[in-house]
Amino acid sequence: MNIHNYEKLWLIAAMLLIIGFIVTITYGSVGLGIAMIDDSEETIDPNALEDHERFGDLGVHQTGDGEYDVNIRAYQFNFEPGSSALGVHDPIVVPENSEVTLYVTSPDVIHSFSVVGTNANTMVVPGEISVMTVEFNEAREYGILCNEYCGSGHHGMEGVIEVVPEDEFHLFSVAGVDAPESAQAGDEVEITATVDNDALDADSAAVSLEIGEETFENELEVDAESSASTTFTVDTGALDLEDAVDIDWTVTVEDGSEATLEDGSASGSIALETDDDENDDTTDDDNDESDGGDQ
Amino acid sequence: MSSDADALERHIGHDEFDPVGTLALIGIYFLILLLMWLFMYFVEFLGNDLTVVGMI
Amino acid sequence: MSAYIDQFPEEAKVIRSAFYASFFALALGAAFGLIQTLHRTDFVRIIPAEMYYTVLTAHGVLMVVTFTIFFLVAIFTWAVTTSLDRGVEDIRFTWSWYGLMTLGTAFAAIAILAGFTDRTEISADVLFTFYAPLQAHPMFYVGLVLFVIGTWLAGADWFRSWWAWKQENPDKRIPLPTFMVLTTMIMWYLATLGVATSIIAFLLPWSLGLIDTVNPTLTRTLFWFWGHPVVYFWLMPAYMMWYIMLPKFSGGRLFSDPLARVVFVLFLLLSTPVGIHHQYLDPGIAEGFKFIAMTNTMFLLLPSLLTAFTVVASMEHGARQRGGEGYFGWLGALPWRDPVFTGMALAGLMFAAGGFSGMINAGMNINYLVHNSLWVPGHFHLTVGTAVALTFMAVSYYFIPQVTGRRLASKQIALVQVVMWFVGMTFMSNAMHRGGLLGMPRRTAEPEYAGFQFETAIGTVGELNAQIALGGVLLTLSTLLFIVNMSITALNDRDDDLPSNTIPEPLSGPNEAPLVLDNLKLWTAIAVVLVIFAYSLPLASIVERGGLFGPGGDAFPMFLELADSFGFALVGETLSAMVSSLLETLRTVV
Incomplete structure (x- = not known):
């Protein structure tokens, strides 16, 4: 077969180019450790x-x-x-x-x-x-x-x-909140928040409680991969309630922990008892619907 | 339409034809490929951080 | 010496019909292309966003299946009859495969276009790749099957011609154009096994409700088993034109017949065992398989790089015979006023650029940078969208007069048309490549996001969009000029001075080529072995991991819910268990 010398030269150059490409990719894989998506995981339904x-x-x-x-x-x-x-x-x-x-x-x-x-x-x-x-x-x-x-x-x-x-960055979440379902207007109520720390280090959480129009904040030290609780004592008499029948509350932990935003807060409401208990049924419903409010 | 034979000034056979022009063009193409490859791999790709690394 | 229509009047009719079918698809595909380019760049939005995907499916399928492959069967029939100098063995058989391909196209097209109306449940918004669990109406899959069977029969027709010719010419070398057709078709038979298995064994029964689930990784892998060689199926007729027509129109002769044969043999061997390079970022496929696919892919560059030299040298030969001088001065001696030559030469130039972005796509880890970004359509609009499409349009200016006997309506408009395509594609493709590097996704109706913006180092997103839209408009105008020019030509006066239908002899002829190059059985066998090497382990591993019918999941949308699927699922599980235990046994034995 009669191949012109220039064409032989090009054939060699082309082969060098191809090998050069493969070498570059291999350097990326082996030298720099760039891994490909592969079959390391089992299949899933x-x-x-x-x-x-x-x-x-x-x-x-x-x-x-x-x-x-x-x-x-x-x-x-x-x-x-x-x-x-x-x-x-x-x-x-x-x-x-x-x-x-x-x-x-x-x-x-x-x-x-x-x-x-x-x-x-x-x-x-x-x-x-x-x-x-x-x-x-x-x-x-x-x-x-x-x-x-x-x-x-x-x-x-x-x-x-x-x-x-x-x-x-934090991995806190509100694991549960213990709050009374109802209270007499003017009484003190206790709301206890339990916070999970999923991180592998102990961390200090700023837990805040919004109730009525007020905000309270407690510092809480939570060990690695465990829970801790803190209790807020609120004098309902000091809250500006006007004619409300329920007091809404929300417990939030550490604004920085958006990763767990969904569990990052919990809320519910406390029914205010006045002279009669007509609202009992509805307040129960409110609490049931609340997002993890009394777990 | 066809330019088969019209406008031909001469006939050149296989042995008397050295495609120097082709060699020059393809040499330039080779250089472009090489430089563009290096640019794409080492500047565009490796400079495009986040990169997937193996489990270390 | 005479024009093709005088030599083979019956064959000319079939070829004509195939050209017209391909032009019809091109016109429709271009209209959809215009809607898309203006929609995604937010210049004109005349359709709701979700309809974009129906438009995109139609654009993809019409352009890369209907336009390219109908054109291919036309010029392959021309190549075989011209180079063997004999008509087809039975013209009724030729019409039958043409009919089957047309019927298949109609089925698939109806299923896709039905997506535009709510009056029917039928749709096929699955894009060209039809990845399960996205599901199309069964009519879509049936259409594809009929179309592919049509191409198989077309190949049989050309093999039949060759066998008949060989009986009469036992000692002659296979003429180069026929050699190119035969090697391409062997590659096609091998490659279509993948898509045929995917559709007939899995997707069609699944769309009919006969089986409940499919294995998405398996059908996807079988798609790419075919999906990469199909790009060479588009490209090989363009290469054939560059090898045998470009020298003719440059006023020269093919530099080397033996090397052309070597190139086509390399394509036959290497086109198929590379498809996994489309799946570099797929989970469930081991890195090792991806690396092997990459190595094969990189060596597949070789025949294209060799082609670049041979084809340019043939042009240079023509230019020097026409009086061209110097290292670069000869370029000026080329017939740039001839739209056939200029279209092909510009197509080849763009392929050089598309070749480069293809080299990036081929690289395993650098694929993270460009995978499924706008870079990818930027790449293939240079390759299939220009190297192939522009070559096809350019040679049409030669072929349509040859097979109709009519005078070309306007050579000047033809020249404007091919240049306009080149300019339009330069704008569109360059901007697409750049957009891809910023992370802009492909196949997305409205790539505008609420949570982030694309960061540009040079220029702006608005400027990229403007270039894409401008390029798209120029390409549509170019297509319009082409269609109008061709339509007038088809109805034009008879041309009694058509050039004769000949192919000039190569400078280095077939007798210089080693005989073994014509041993098609040998090359077929090696190609099969390479495919087995490249695919048996990945396919076995995919089936072993997910089962033949996958680890569960539903179809989207679900076309049929049948109660009798239980029995079939049972068969599937049994089969899957059998394959798994077979694998286990093999492993123990080894």
């Missing part, structure tokens, strides 16, 4: 995510010093947690200087989980769990979007990751 040890417990979990897991459900057409722009779910909140492993799966169709303007980008396939470990070294916000067509609302599927300074 997309119709039973809530029974799964990981996806039954969505959100941020600390696994070590500066190491966190985030379990995320990508579904038509939101990320849970993540899709906070329209108030559907909490944002994903992680601390600065952390190594975070994102676990993402889908209960319906194929999605993606892509952190905008970065290399954190994975397909999310029902039945499979995508795992990405990334390092967050800068306190800032990142957008998340789905870049795989997933149905008619695909373009609205977005979310946010908030990377906050370390001292503003």
Whole structure:
């Protein structure tokens, strides 16, 4: 076969180029440790995510010093947690200087989980769990979007990751609040809040109680992975109640712990007893509907 | 339409034809590919932090 | 010496019909393209956002399945009949595969277009990739199956011609154009096994309610088993045009026939075992399989890089015969006023750029940067959208007069048309690549987000959108000029001075090529072995992980709910268990 010398030269150059490309990619994998999404996780039943040890417990979990897991459900057409722009779910909140492993799966169709303007980008396939470990070294916000067509609302599927300074990051949640269902106007009531600390270090929580128009705040030291309680004593006579029949209260822990916003507060109401108890039935209902108010 | 034979000034056979122009063009293309690859990998890609790392 | 229509009047009719079908798809696809480009850049929004995806499905399927493949069967039929210098064996058979392809297109198109109306439940808003668990109406899948069977029969037609010719010419080398057709078709037979299995074994029965669930990773992998080689199925006819028509129109001769054969053999061998590079970011597929796919993909660059040299050298040969001088001065001696030449040359130039973004796509970890971003449609509008589409439009200015016997309506408008395509695509594709690097997603109706904005280092998002919209408008105008020019040509006067339908001899002829290059059985066998190497372990692993029918989940939307699915699910589980135990046994034995 008659191949011109120039063409032989080009053949060699082309081979060198190809090998150079493969070498570059291998350097990225081996030298820099850039890992691919792979088959390290077992498959999962997309119709039973809530029974799964990981996806039954969505959100941020600390696994070590500066190491966190985030379990995320990508579904038509939101990320849970993540899709906070329209108030559907909490944002994903992680601390600065952390190594975070994102676990993402889908209960319906194929999605993606892509952190905008970065290399954190994975397909999310029902039945499979995508795992990405990334390092967050800068306190800032990142957008998340789905870049795989997933149905008619695909373009609205977005979310946010908030990377906050370390001292503003907490894993507190309000585990329960013990409050009386009713009280005589003018009496003192005691409201006891129990706070969980899911972090692997003891942390000091600022617990606040809003009741009537007043706000009270207690400092509470909570050990690593445990709970602690604090009691607020409120003189209902000192509250500006006007003609209210109920006193609404809300317990919140540490504004910085958005990661657990959903359990980050609890609220309920106390029925005010005057001369008769006509309102008893309705006040019971109020308490039942309250968000974890008397667990 | 066809330019088969019209406007031909000469006939050049295989052995008397050295595609120097092609070599020059393809050499430039090679350099563009090489430089663009390096730019895309080491500037655009590696500079595009967050990057997925293995479990350490 | 005479025009094609005088040599093969019967074949010319089929070829004509195939060209017209492809132009019809091109016109419709372009109209949808315009709606999309103006919608997603927020210049004009005449449809509700959710309808964007119906438009996108129609644009994708019409352009890359109907337009390209109908064009391909037209020029492959031309290539085989011209280079073997014999008509097809049985013209009724030729019409039958044409009919089947048309019927298949009609089925798929009706299913897709029904998505525009609420009067029927039928829809197929699944895009070109139809990833399960997104589900289309069964008619969509049936249409695809009929279409693919049509192409299989077309291939059989060309093989039949070759076998008949070989009986009469036992000692001759396969003529280069026929060689290109045959190698491309072998690649196609091998590749379509993937999509055929995906549709016939899983997606169609699932859409009919015969099975409850599918394994999304498995059907997706089978799709890409076909989905990458299909890009070479689009590209090979364009390469054929560059190898045999570009030298002709440059006034030169093909530089090397043997190397052209080597290139097509390499495409046959390497086009299929690479599909997993579309799944670099998929969970459930081991990194090792992805690396192997990458290595194969990188070597698949070789035949394209060789093509660049051979084709440019053939053009240079023409230019020097026309009096061109110097290192670069010869470029000026090329026939730039000829739309056939200029269209193909500009298409080739854009392919050089598209080749580069393809090299980035091929890189395993750098794929994190660009995967599913606007970069990707930016890339393939350079490759299939220009290297292929512009070459096809350019050669149409030669072929339509050849197969109709009519005079080309306007050579000047044709020249404006090909240049306008090039300019429009430069704007659109460049901006898409840049947008992709900012993280803008592809396939998204309204990429405007409430919680964040895309950060640009240079320019603004508005400027990128303006370029995309401007490019899209120019491309639509260019398509319009093409369609009008072709329509007038088809109705024009008879041209009695058509150039004769010939292909010039290469400089280095087929007799220089080693005989083994023509051994199609050998190359087929090696191609099969490579596919088995690349795919058997990943497919086994996917089935072992998720089962043949997946770990559960529903269809979206669910078209049919049938009560009798239980029995089929049972069969599925049994099969899956059998495959798993087979794997276990194999592992013990090993």
